[in-house]
Amino acid sequence: MFQEPDYRENLSLMLSEVLHDIGVNERTVMGRRRHFMLLETIWNIKNRLADTNLTYYSLGSNSEGTTTIGLQSDIDVLGYFSNFNIIQDWSEWEHGKDNFLMIQDENTTPGYCFLQRLRNDEPLPLTVIPDEHFILDRRGRILHQNTIIYNFLQGAQQRHGPAIASQGEPGVSDSDRVYALHCKSWPQSASGWLDRQGIGRWPTQEMRRYAASTGFFVVPTGSKVSEYPELEWRISTSLTERCLMINLNITQIRCYVLFKMILKSFLNPQDEINISSFMCKTVLLHCIENTESGIWKDNNLYTCLTYCLLELHSCVQNDCCSHFIIPENNLMAGQFTAETKHELSKNICDFIQNDRQRLLSIDIDDVGHRLQVKLNRVPHAINYFPSLIIYETVMTELYMNIATSISCQHMLF
Template sequence: MFQAPEYIESVSVKLSEVLSDIGVDEKMVLKRRRAALLAESMDTRATQLHDGDATTYIFGSQSEGTTTPQLNSDSDQLSCFNNINVIQDSSDWKPGVINYLIIQDDTVSPGYCLLQRLRDDTPFPSHTVPNKHFSERKGKVLLKNTIISAVAVAAAVHEEGRRHGPAQTFTEQPGNADEDYVYAFPCKSWPLQGRKWLDWQGVGQWPSADMRRYCGSTGCFLVPVGSKGSEHEELEWRISASLAERCLMFSLNITQIRCYVLMKIILKTFIKPYFEDTISSFMCKTVMFHCIANTLSNIWKENNILGCLSLCLFVLHTCIFNENCPHFIIPENNLMKGNITHTDKPYILQKLCDVVTGRFIALLRIKSDCLGFRLQLKMSNLILFITSDIVSAHILSSLALYIDNITKSCLTSINNSSNEEAVQTLLKYIFKLADISNQCEEVDRTACCLLAPRFCTSLGTALASRSIHLDNAVSAEALTWISLGLNTDVSSGKLKLASIYYCTGDTRRTEMTLRNIERHYDRNTVEPICRCHDYIKLPPRIGFCAISNDQNEEAIQHITAFCVKFLPYEIKCVPHELQYEMFKSTKADLAFRPPRDYWIKWAMVDSLPYLYFLQYKTYRRLRREDDKKRALSNLLKTTDQEPNLGHRETALNLLGQCMEQEDRATDALCCYLISLNLRERYNVAI
């Protein structure tokens, strides 16, 4: 049925070129992987800063580099609790931590296990059921997998989420992928069901002995979900080999990666619209693993991608026909169990056949990433628009947003702190990151370097606020700490410094600092970065895309402008017009208090509007009328025309106050009304 005709080679070459054009090439794959590894490292460091003992991993298509802009693949984030000791032998029991013993017997579904509670003082089973999260079965006290849902609620990572297998899924703003958050327990050794794989090697000498040795050292995770329809579904824990699977994915060549991406695009185009929850991308990945392991490596070439795709779809067809897709590492675990109804099965099989038969004409009907249209043009030797710049821009801006999110989560913990308490906590953060950086390797060290300077800026501003309160001057210590964080991005750290100078009345230094920021803020390349509120962002500017394509995370300091955040303990560094933002809550707002309410007491403003606002105030003090008018005009234009502002209502409120100072009351009122239209609650425009 799935024969490879003579046209395979010519079409394969063109199809490979199309996939490269939409960002599925070696460079983009490495960019995606590096960004994901940095993100997971930063998240882990943030947990350590809060004295937590958990490790974050980011799995799935985003971290593998196996996605395209319009596949909009999920981001799978796993948080592993390191203070849990899951063992398979009582000799591995540890004092001072919570110990569970893995139970695998004939009653447990393949690929799953039970967790038996052990005593805290000795390596013997506990016979006491401590709370509702445990259940007794055949004399064993077993942990229910529902305990993780309670942990997720307590963690309150996001305000809204839906359960999806072992994950809590949180829907992001339009245009961004959903995020799946999984909480798991670590198991340092492989359960019996997975050990056979460690000694097995396929026809194509893949996975290699080194890869299997590495996979054996990583252990596995136990995630909180039971087998569908199992008698003990609430007690079962799924064995996850995500780290081993990552190792396998990282070993693939670009043709294998493109083949997997094609499978997902075909799934999205021809299967999911009609049979949404039947075939998953993980099943496609598993099928591809089986194909690679059971074929010689020399078939996986760019000029044979259609042949490789045909093979993978044939194996997938066989799995669906037999209603059995064996897990690659634990083959007894059937991934398709209970997924496909007898009614749907013939239609799904027919759709797969339709793709492969007819000289792959079905590929021309694929609208995702304009793949079909691009392939048609490519076959006619026409020049196409290459999207690698846009993909690079998305990767870089996503990493920048992740940095912003991590920084905010750490600062939130000192939201209600006094100035002295905030200083001590920020010092702890900085010294802890320095210690971690000295003990870790390249990616983790880079992650620390991306976070630490931001806390240096916050510490410097906190110290400056205290010294301004006491002496109306900025201490040398404050300036030293601020200087360490000035170059995190184009503007936010420097704007805090300018704000400090302005609040001490040092107009000369204020003006010099602002002029320096404006000189380096190239509006053709610099992109505003803000994740404080959800808003629909327009595509990044061309200059930002071009530089993102040439550089990695180091570009963040040259072409991004984070929003400027002031916490209550920094209030003396904030002009009075912006201080109002710290008191935006009214009695009427209390009934609509959002779950993530840290920002209610913060003053936050986008960099570019704040630059022009401070210029307006500075030139007003200096009585430089022309410069003052230019600054006000720029503030008005930016507030009205800059597409990607996260705090447009704040910019309008600052503009309104400038209009009041210009005796333009009607214009001021107009600014406040537009601001209220953008954000009805928690808005000082009221």
């Protein structure tokens, strides 16, 4: 499928140039990553000085460098509480901590778990319900409800699933904050991923070793198809996913950014978020794993994008988008109705069949107009800002984020 006509190669090169011009290039991508890693450091210095047990991670598109000015991505933050210890084996129990045994059985949805409360003075199950945030199940286990974290947080009125949406201060982007609990070991349900080898020998062994050393999080939200949504906690391998994304090459990053623009512009009907950017990321990772690495080059960008769209269409048709690391977890389970499925399938097919017309209709960052200028070879038809100005604009916004964050943290002391 990769022996494409010349026009596809030319279109790929023009798309790559357009994406380079709007900031999807090595310099801007690395600038975004450095700044959000610095921001993460600032948050955690403040937490250590304040002697809190909270650690933050900057995740998502900004920390990966997989966004643009026009996509207007929020800052995604995950915070975990170090005084909680999630264990999969009794040998991981720690004295003095709030220990919870992770349970996955016939009652839990794949990719989710229950948390059983244990004693903190010896490795035994707790037998007395401590407060209203716990329940006693039919097997006599005291289980942790997933609503507890948000009951202790202030200003949590606006929630997007497990995330708290916060409007940023002047000069600071809006953020989505997720609070979670951490397990130091790798999830047993994902043990097969550490040995899985794709066609392109990606992810590398080094990435897998990093994954095994970071453990995972449990996020307080249940599956849409669960019988016990208030008791389930979602298994999150977000640090591993961040590692995978920052090891993509620039063509893979451009493909993902374009994928998200298409999603936002054409695929989700009636402005509903039926297909998430995380699903697009998952599809991309599967496609990278199942192709030779030499395919992912700028002169093949459009073919790679088409491959991703075809894979997404297959997922929608089969009502199944398998999590990249925990394949038993179907990200599309209970996600949309038969009518929505039909509309999504139609939209994807329509885009693929009318690819050039649809690409020229992308308004985000004026991608469509920019592409038209390049295809028509009229370089001065529209006086767009050069990529250097885009880079300086992005960096200015990020410096303002950092300066405002430092000021805000300083005021807390």
